[in-house]
Amino acid sequence: MAQQFEDRFHRKFYYLRLSVTDVCNFKCTYCLPHGYRxxxxxxxxxxLPEIERVIAAFSDCGTDKIRITGGEPSMRRDLPEIIHAAANRVSEVAMTTNGYRMARDVATWREAGLTRINVSVDSLDPRQFAQITGENRFAQVMAGIDQAFAVGFEQIKVNSVLLKDLNSQDLPKFLAWIKDRPIQLRFIELMQTGEMDSLFTKHHQSGVSIRNQLMAQGWQLKARKANDGPAQVFTHPDYLGEIGLIMPYEKGFCASCNRLRISALGKLHLCLFGDQGIDLRDYLQADNQKPELIEQIQQALQSKAQGHYLHLGDSGATPHLASIGG
Incomplete structure (x- = not known):
């Protein structure tokens, strides 16, 4: 195994977020309000061969978790082959999806080697779901979650972007939904990007208010594993489900950073809210280029900043979250 990927702040990187497309068929207000352009x-x-070379390099350098992202990754016809390629090299293969095709395809994804799945559900009210996503697909997404359980997933993570005056007051409804379901419901703070300043001003709400409500009701913070994402996860003895909070504006959020991103165009992004990315495509054309590819990534890591600058209103070069997979 090559040297573990590590930056100058001694953070080790066990987790790769691999975008396979920036195409998405939803029109979420906080990401692609005008649809995919x-x-x-x-x-x-x-x-697929380029993706296999990315996966091989990262797995050789200590990565043991890969999350396949988009856009919407199910828009790629070769998605099962991509999942299989990742499963051959790492122990945990996750995917984030809008759930649009999950009822139809989740069994195939699981057979290919998918071990974890995240589904975006921003509201449990069908009308509000359509308002936020631009698609009247609530029943279809719910059927996809049911099917994922049916084919053997023991826990499903559900992502919900926290939006003031839209879903921020729906915690009791969400808690009732996960009481008897093994769902980890993750509230993600709305993050400012280049294309949604006014929406951010109108709908941003800190996850601290949710955390305070949870702790007042007896929820307890769960210990974090080395390859976990950034969520603070809470459990309660009376609930089968869990609650996760992703709060990028909280002090110290970046101290536990353990993930890197590769865009669908082959660029390495050291941070979701960093610069334009480092183009690695020239090093993905042949299997024998792996040493040079690893060297490029290791060199780039030495310029990774200690943290983002979201608190200063600086979202870097990220125009919207679909552009590099969130």
């Missing part, structure tokens, strides 16, 4: 041809996205 193509800036890249599908043929320019990483090919």
């Amino acid at each position: 193509p800036t890249n041809k599908p043929s320019t996205f990483l090919s």
